[in-house]
Amino acid sequence: TTSSSAELGNLTQFEYLALNSPLNLSDGHARQALTSSQVRIIDDLPGLWAEAVKLPVEEVEASAKQAYFELLGQSSFPSGRVLSCYSSSVAMEIFARSLATEVDTIGLIHPTFDNIPDILRGVGLRLVPVEEDALHAGDLPGELLSQLGCVFVTTPNNPTGRVLPAERLRRLAEQCAEHDVVLTLDTSFRGFDTDAHYDHYAILRDSGCRWVVIEDTGKLWPTQELKIGFLVSSENVGLPVREIYSDILLGVSPVIMGMIRRFSEDAAGGGLAELHQFIARNRSVLRSVLAGVPGVSFPDTHSRASVERLHVGDRQGLEVWSRVQDFNVFVLPCQKFHWARPHEGDHLLRIALSRSESAVRGAAEALRTVLLQG
Ligand SMILES: N=C(N)NC[C@@H](O)CC(=O)C(=O)O
Numbered sequence: 001t002t003s004s005s006a007e008l009g010n011l012t013q014f015e016y017l018a019l020n021s022p023l024n025l026s027d028g029h030a031r032q033a034l035t036s037s038q039v040r041i042i043d044d045l046p047g048l049w050a051e052a053v054k055l056p057v058e059e060v061e062a063s064a065k066q067a068y069f070e071l072l073g074q075s076s077f078p079s080g081r082v083l084s085c086y087s088s089s090v091a092m093e094i095f096a097r098s099l100a101t102e103v104d105t106i107g108l109i110h111p112t113f114d115n116i117p118d119i120l121r122g123v124g125l126r127l128v129p130v131e132e133d134a135l136h137a138g139d140l141p142g143e144l145l146s147q148l149g150c151v152f153v154t155t156p157n158n159p160t161g162r163v164l165p166a167e168r169l170r171r172l173a174e175q176c177a178e179h180d181v182v183l184t185l186d187t188s189f190r191g192f193d194t195d196a197h198y199d200h201y202a203i204l205r206d207s208g209c210r211w212v213v214i215e216d217t218g219k220l221w222p223t224q225e226l227k228i229g230f231l232v233s234s235e236n237v238g239l240p241v242r243e244i245y246s247d248i249l250l251g252v253s254p255v256i257m258g259m260i261r262r263f264s265e266d267a268a269g270g271g272l273a274e275l276h277q278f279i280a281r282n283r284s285v286l287r288s289v290l291a292g293v294p295g296v297s298f299p300d301t302h303s304r305a306s307v308e309r310l311h312v313g314d315r316q317g318l319e320v321w322s323r324v325q326d327f328n329v330f331v332l333p334c335q336k337f338h339w340a341r342p343h344e345g346d347h348l349l350r351i352a353l354s355r356s357e358s359a360v361r362g363a364a365e366a367l368r369t370v371l372l373q374g
Helices: 011-018 034-043 045-052 057-071 086-100 114-123 134-135 166-178 202-207 241-248 254-289 317-327 358-372
Strands: 082-085 106-108 127-133 150-154 182-186 210-218 231-235 309-311 348-352
Touching: 011 309, 034 045, 034 254, 045 057, 045 254, 057 082, 057 254, 082 202, 082 241, 086 114, 086 182, 086 210, 086 231, 086 241, 106 114, 106 134, 114 127, 114 150, 127 134, 127 202, 150 166, 166 182, 166 202, 231 241, 254 309, 254 358, 317 348, 317 358, 348 358
Parallel strands: 106 127, 106 150, 150 182, 182 210
Antiparallel strands: 082 231, 210 231, 309 348
């Protein structure tokens, strides 16, 4: 039986409901088929295993990081200060615990995926919402920054897909340096949007601010949750990140590191451009099947992320979410992204696009049927 939405505490619990459905368009994980060149990498897992046994782990790790960060335009990444974690959420928990040793208040982008505020609250931090529009409009108010120990920005943001441009990042980092505020970025969706491929680490380094970045390989490729969350920090971050990392793990499997290197090399050889076209096609399928449905709109016209928000007009998002399950289709209601003011998400749903085109089409057609019922 599907729990009633009221019983579900967070977005991930909505995503659990969808995990075994053929039309799961709920979580932002990659569930499309492997490409033929990616199949060849998976076929060579025994070779990756043998390499992991034979080579020193630091060698396997360094080449995986180099391939992944270079692929996404981050050539100034500080290779000596990148910690490999089992997932980006594990990286975030380690960051949060280390931040809480020194900071009690954090400014967090609003809206964003709710496991971020949940993890930050979990270590006792007080959260202040920083509206996405305000963040992109210009400088943050000095009186806001003077009450914060950290500013946390998801870019590209989830679920809006909005990317912090280089000039805004430069200015924000300068402000954080001026106010001795740690600047933290969650860049989990950056692989999908070339606007997010400018060298963030060069800008952060040159600003002189204290910074942390969390990267996620897990959203890009369909690797059955075999992934790495990279936890990167500045030399002057002044937080016990490495100590707390050592409380949690010794390291990630070098087999997964080798797999990430191979997927990154394949992406650099044309696979990333193919992936972008694949996501763009799924986005256009969703938008065209739902075109013309009264009251329905897509608020994030520029998003290239692997998720798409749908505004359902006067309808209640939770009502549509519930009724579309009659077609075995699962999407994600958006209240919990609005962690400070949930009602802002009452008429919004999020649809995952890292799925087969037929799954996206099938889900869009089921949504159309439900939405036309009024
Ligand atoms: N640790 C958690 N809760 N993982 C779920 C998260 O990866 C899903 C996500 O980010 C998205 O659906 O956009």
